[in-house]
Amino acid sequence: MKQESKTIETGFPKGIGKPATRALEAAGYTQLEELTSIREKELLKLHGVGPKAVGILRVALEEKGRSFMS
Template structure:
Protein backbone atom coordinates (compact mmCIF):
# COMPACT_ATOMS: atom_id res chain seq x y z
CA UNK A 1 0.00 0.00 0.00
CA UNK A 2 1.32 3.45 -0.91
CA UNK A 3 1.81 6.17 1.66
CA UNK A 4 -1.22 8.26 2.57
CA UNK A 5 -1.19 12.00 1.81
CA UNK A 6 1.16 13.31 4.49
CA UNK A 7 2.46 16.41 2.72
CA UNK A 8 5.33 16.91 0.31
CA UNK A 9 8.10 17.57 2.90
CA UNK A 10 7.27 14.39 4.82
CA UNK A 11 6.83 12.32 1.66
CA UNK A 12 10.18 13.53 0.31
CA UNK A 13 11.94 12.98 3.64
CA UNK A 14 10.69 9.39 3.79
CA UNK A 15 11.55 8.78 0.13
CA UNK A 16 15.12 9.96 0.88
CA UNK A 17 15.51 7.00 3.24
CA UNK A 18 13.74 4.52 0.98
CA UNK A 19 10.34 4.60 2.67
CA UNK A 20 7.76 4.69 -0.12
CA UNK A 21 5.10 2.30 1.12
CA UNK A 22 3.14 1.94 4.34
CA UNK A 23 4.76 -1.44 5.08
CA UNK A 24 8.13 0.38 5.13
CA UNK A 25 6.79 2.76 7.79
CA UNK A 26 6.02 -0.24 10.03
CA UNK A 27 9.76 -0.95 10.16
CA UNK A 28 10.46 2.38 11.91
CA UNK A 29 9.63 3.22 15.49
CA UNK A 30 7.58 6.33 16.21
CA UNK A 31 10.33 8.09 18.20
CA UNK A 32 12.81 7.82 15.33
CA UNK A 33 10.19 8.81 12.76
CA UNK A 34 9.71 12.09 14.65
CA UNK A 35 13.44 12.84 14.30
CA UNK A 36 13.45 12.69 10.50
CA UNK A 37 13.76 16.19 9.10
CA UNK A 38 10.50 17.01 7.29
CA UNK A 39 8.26 14.57 9.17
CA UNK A 40 6.04 16.44 11.62
CA UNK A 41 3.33 15.52 14.15
CA UNK A 42 0.55 15.78 11.54
CA UNK A 43 2.27 13.30 9.22
CA UNK A 44 2.89 10.91 12.11
CA UNK A 45 -0.77 11.05 13.15
CA UNK A 46 -1.87 10.29 9.57
CA UNK A 47 0.64 7.44 9.29
CA UNK A 48 -0.44 5.99 12.64
CA UNK A 49 -4.08 5.95 11.50
CA UNK A 50 -3.17 4.39 8.14
CA UNK A 51 -1.06 1.72 9.85
CA UNK A 52 -3.94 0.85 12.22
CA UNK A 53 -6.33 0.52 9.26
CA UNK A 54 -3.97 -2.09 7.76
CA UNK A 55 -3.45 -3.88 11.13
CA UNK A 56 0.12 -2.60 11.25
CA UNK A 57 2.04 -0.68 13.91
CA UNK A 58 5.22 1.31 14.27
CA UNK A 59 8.20 -0.90 15.10
CA UNK A 60 9.14 -1.43 18.74
CA UNK A 61 12.91 -1.16 19.25
CA UNK A 62 15.11 -2.34 22.04
CA UNK A 63 16.40 0.75 23.87
CA UNK A 64 19.61 2.30 22.62
CA UNK A 65 22.31 3.36 25.11
CA UNK A 66 21.81 7.10 24.53
CA UNK A 67 19.51 9.48 22.66
CA UNK A 68 20.46 11.06 19.37
CA UNK A 69 19.09 14.17 17.64
CA UNK A 70 18.57 12.08 14.47
CA UNK A 71 16.71 8.89 13.61
CA UNK A 72 18.59 5.60 14.05
CA UNK A 73 17.29 2.67 12.03
CA UNK A 74 18.29 -0.64 10.54
CA UNK A 75 20.12 -3.58 12.07
CA UNK A 76 19.86 -2.51 15.70
CA UNK A 77 18.95 -5.71 17.52
CA UNK A 78 21.96 -7.34 19.10
CA UNK A 79 20.26 -10.66 19.93
CA UNK A 80 22.44 -11.19 23.00
CA UNK A 81 25.62 -10.68 20.96
CA UNK A 82 27.86 -8.38 23.04
CA UNK A 83 30.28 -7.53 20.23
CA UNK A 84 27.41 -6.61 17.85
CA UNK A 85 26.18 -4.28 20.60
CA UNK A 86 29.67 -2.75 20.91
CA UNK A 87 29.81 -2.11 17.15
CA UNK A 88 26.25 -0.71 17.05
CA UNK A 89 26.86 1.65 19.95
CA UNK A 90 30.23 2.74 18.54
CA UNK A 91 28.76 3.59 15.11
CA UNK A 92 25.90 5.53 16.69
CA UNK A 93 28.25 7.30 19.11
CA UNK A 94 30.66 8.36 16.35
CA UNK A 95 27.82 9.87 14.30
CA UNK A 96 26.20 11.47 17.35
CA UNK A 97 29.56 12.95 18.42
CA UNK A 98 29.24 11.32 21.86
CA UNK A 99 32.83 10.64 23.00
CA UNK A 100 31.94 10.15 26.66
CA UNK A 101 29.14 7.71 25.81
CA UNK A 102 31.45 5.36 23.91
CA UNK A 103 34.76 5.82 25.75
CA UNK A 104 34.35 2.41 27.42
CA UNK A 105 33.98 0.68 24.02
CA UNK A 106 37.50 1.36 22.73
CA UNK A 107 41.06 1.36 24.01
CA UNK A 108 42.74 4.68 24.77
CA UNK A 109 45.06 4.39 21.77
CA UNK A 110 42.23 3.70 19.27
CA UNK A 111 42.29 6.56 16.75
CA UNK A 112 39.18 7.72 14.85
CA UNK A 113 37.19 10.87 14.10
CA UNK A 114 33.71 11.85 15.19
CA UNK A 115 31.05 13.20 12.84
CA UNK A 116 31.18 16.88 13.81
CA UNK A 117 28.11 18.31 12.06
CA UNK A 118 25.51 16.31 13.99
CA UNK A 119 22.79 18.90 13.39
CA UNK A 120 22.93 18.21 9.64
CA UNK A 121 22.00 14.51 10.08
CA UNK A 122 18.41 13.42 9.47
CA UNK A 123 18.94 9.67 9.89
CA UNK A 124 21.53 6.95 10.40
CA UNK A 125 20.71 3.52 9.00
CA UNK A 126 22.93 0.69 10.20
CA UNK A 127 22.84 -2.06 7.60
CA UNK A 128 25.36 -4.64 8.78
CA UNK A 129 27.01 -5.58 12.07
CA UNK A 130 29.34 -8.56 11.77
CA UNK A 131 31.78 -9.95 14.34
CA UNK A 132 34.04 -12.97 14.45
CA UNK A 133 36.76 -13.51 17.01
CA UNK A 134 39.00 -10.43 17.13
CA UNK A 135 37.45 -8.80 14.04
CA UNK A 136 34.29 -6.99 13.12
CA UNK A 137 32.70 -4.94 10.38
CA UNK A 138 29.74 -2.61 10.01
CA UNK A 139 28.13 -0.52 7.31
CA UNK A 140 25.76 2.40 7.48
CA UNK A 141 24.13 5.13 5.43
CA UNK A 142 23.78 8.62 6.85
CA UNK A 143 21.09 10.78 5.25
CA UNK A 144 21.64 14.49 5.76
CA UNK A 145 18.78 16.98 6.06
CA UNK A 146 19.78 18.22 2.59
CA UNK A 147 18.98 14.76 1.19
CA UNK A 148 22.65 13.92 0.55
CA UNK A 149 23.64 10.38 1.52
CA UNK A 150 26.97 9.29 2.97
CA UNK A 151 27.80 5.59 2.94
CA UNK A 152 30.19 4.28 5.60
CA UNK A 153 32.12 1.03 6.04
CA UNK A 154 33.91 0.24 9.30
CA UNK A 155 36.55 -2.44 9.83
CA UNK A 156 37.26 -3.24 13.49
CA UNK A 157 39.97 -5.05 15.38
CA UNK A 158 39.22 -5.98 19.00
CA UNK A 159 41.88 -6.23 21.69
CA UNK A 160 41.10 -9.95 22.12
CA UNK A 161 38.45 -12.58 21.32
CA UNK A 162 36.49 -12.24 24.57
CA UNK A 163 32.89 -11.05 24.33
CA UNK A 164 33.59 -7.89 26.36
CA UNK A 165 36.71 -6.95 24.35
CA UNK A 166 37.15 -3.29 23.46
CA UNK A 167 37.86 -1.92 20.02
CA UNK A 168 41.62 -1.66 19.49
CA UNK A 169 41.64 -0.33 15.93
CA UNK A 170 39.01 0.97 13.51
CA UNK A 171 39.25 1.99 9.87
CA UNK A 172 36.35 4.10 8.61
CA UNK A 173 35.71 4.58 4.91
CA UNK A 174 33.01 6.72 3.36
CA UNK A 175 31.53 7.60 0.01
CA UNK A 176 29.18 10.50 -0.71
CA UNK A 177 25.88 10.09 -2.59
CA UNK A 178 25.55 6.35 -2.62
Protein backbone atom coordinates in the same frame (compact mmCIF):
# COMPACT_ATOMS: atom_id res chain seq x y z
CA MET B 1 -9.95 10.19 -8.09
CA LYS B 2 -6.59 11.98 -8.27
CA GLN B 3 -6.10 11.55 -4.51
CA GLU B 4 -6.43 7.78 -4.78
CA SER B 5 -3.89 7.52 -7.59
CA LYS B 6 -1.47 9.73 -5.61
CA THR B 7 -1.77 7.42 -2.61
CA ILE B 8 -1.09 4.40 -4.79
CA GLU B 9 1.89 6.06 -6.49
CA THR B 10 3.67 7.06 -3.29
CA GLY B 11 2.39 4.34 -1.00
CA PHE B 12 1.66 6.95 1.67
CA PRO B 13 -1.56 8.80 2.52
CA LYS B 14 -1.65 12.13 0.69
CA GLY B 15 -2.60 13.93 3.93
CA ILE B 16 0.92 13.64 5.35
CA GLY B 17 2.10 16.40 3.04
CA LYS B 18 4.81 16.65 0.42
CA PRO B 19 7.70 17.48 2.78
CA ALA B 20 7.00 14.35 4.84
CA THR B 21 6.61 12.22 1.73
CA ARG B 22 9.92 13.48 0.35
CA ALA B 23 11.65 12.89 3.69
CA LEU B 24 10.36 9.31 3.88
CA GLU B 25 11.40 8.58 0.32
CA ALA B 26 14.85 10.12 0.89
CA ALA B 27 15.23 7.81 3.91
CA GLY B 28 14.43 4.83 1.67
CA TYR B 29 10.77 4.28 2.55
CA THR B 30 8.44 4.02 -0.42
CA GLN B 31 5.51 2.01 0.96
CA LEU B 32 3.42 2.41 4.09
CA GLU B 33 4.08 -1.15 5.22
CA GLU B 34 7.83 -0.47 5.35
CA LEU B 35 7.22 1.84 8.31
CA THR B 36 6.53 -1.15 10.55
CA SER B 37 10.32 -1.50 10.84
CA ILE B 38 10.86 1.94 12.40
CA ARG B 39 9.81 3.62 15.65
CA GLU B 40 7.71 6.80 15.67
CA LYS B 41 10.50 8.57 17.53
CA GLU B 42 12.92 7.84 14.68
CA LEU B 43 10.47 9.11 12.07
CA LEU B 44 10.16 12.39 13.95
CA LYS B 45 13.92 12.90 13.55
CA LEU B 46 13.50 13.12 9.77
CA HIS B 47 13.42 16.71 8.55
CA GLY B 48 9.92 17.29 7.20
CA VAL B 49 8.17 14.64 9.28
CA GLY B 50 6.23 16.08 12.20
CA PRO B 51 3.67 14.87 14.74
CA LYS B 52 0.77 15.45 12.33
CA ALA B 53 2.32 13.26 9.63
CA VAL B 54 3.20 10.53 12.14
CA GLY B 55 -0.38 10.57 13.42
CA ILE B 56 -1.78 10.19 9.91
CA LEU B 57 0.67 7.36 9.19
CA ARG B 58 -0.23 5.66 12.50
CA VAL B 59 -3.94 5.68 11.60
CA ALA B 60 -3.21 4.40 8.08
CA LEU B 61 -1.15 1.54 9.48
CA GLU B 62 -3.80 0.70 12.09
CA GLU B 63 -6.43 0.51 9.33
CA LYS B 64 -4.31 -2.25 7.80
CA GLY B 65 -3.83 -4.01 11.15
CA ARG B 66 -0.20 -2.87 11.37
CA SER B 67 1.79 -0.52 13.59
CA PHE B 68 5.15 1.17 13.97
CA MET B 69 7.93 -0.82 15.64
CA SER B 70 7.58 -0.81 19.43
